[in-house]
Amino acid sequence: MRKWILLAGTLLVLPVMAKAQWFIEPLTGYQQDLSNHGRFPLFDLGLQATLDRSRKYELIIRLQHGIGFSQHGIDSSFTSNPALPLYAAAHKTLLPSAGYLSFDQRFKFRTRRPGHQFSVLLLLGINTQKVTVNYQYDKANYTVLNPDVTEKMSRLCVGTGVEYMRVLKNSRMFVQLTLSSHPGGMSWVPSSFSPMAPLAINFGYSVPLKRKNHEE
Numbered sequence: 628m629r630k631w632i633l634l635a636g637t638l639l640v641l642p643v644m645a646k647a648q649w650f651i652e653p654l655t656g657y658q659q660d661l662s663n664h665g666r667f668p669l670f671d672l673g674l675q676a677t678l679d680r681s682r683k684y685e686l687i688i689r690l691q692h693g694i695g696f697s698q699h700g701i702d703s704s705f706t707s708n709p710a711l712p713l714y715a716a717a718h719k720t721l722l723p724s725a726g727y728l729s730f731d732q733r734f735k736f737r738t739r740r741p742g743h744q745f746s747v748l749l750l751l752g753i754n755t756q757k758v759t760v761n762y763q764y765d766k767a768n769y770t771v772l773n774p775d776v777t778e779k780m781s782r783l784c785v786g787t788g789v790e791y792m793r794v795l796k797n798s799r800m801f802v803q804l805t806l807s808s809h810p811g812g813m814s815w816v817p818s819s820f821s822p823m824a825p826l827a828i829n830f831g832y833s834v835p836l837k838r839k840n841h842e843e
Contacts, residue, residue: 782810
């Protein structure tokens with residue numbers, strides 16, 4: 628599936644590369660996971676290459692990484708050794724992360740105020756998610772029943788969002804609010820967490836790399 632998406636994206640981009648105006652757009656922000664009740668917040672860092680095709684449409688190639696924050700909890704461990712207490716605390720640490728390779732679309736709506744632009748975003752790409760699990764307890768004498776395990780998977784995901792952009796003389800600044808599905812068909816072994824479906828707010832800066840032909 629991933630190979631087919633990369634191929635389709637390449638075929639879509641190549642015909643417009645020569646004529647379109649390019650923008651490079653670094654972005655940063657924050658995403659909150661909706662499918663785990665806000666359990667896994669992530670800090671976003673990304674880079675977009677944008678092809679401006681018309682006054683109403685842009686194609687975006689996005690590469691993004693989500694850096695997670697450690698989450699701590701306690702499970703119970705058990706022993707069959709009669710000389711030891713039956714139960715003992717097992718300290719658990721979860722560390723989430725996510726990556727995106729996405730072909731997004733920006734549908735622009737002009738406003739009456741020059742320099743202000745609103746857009747609707749459609750997102751389509753590959754989402755890689757990982758939750759690293761680490762336990763600390765007396766593993767020589769105790770056992771955790773049905774423990775959480777480290778999970779990682781890459782799948783197709785879709786999303787949508789809205790964007791406000793301030794158009795400056797030689798650059799653009801924007802803020803995005805997006806909602807993405809968890810990776811399609813993703814299933815992990817029974818655990819205390821599920822695949823992430825992020826609600827994200829990102830801020831970016833857009834710099835042109837090439838002027839349109841009629842401006843050169």
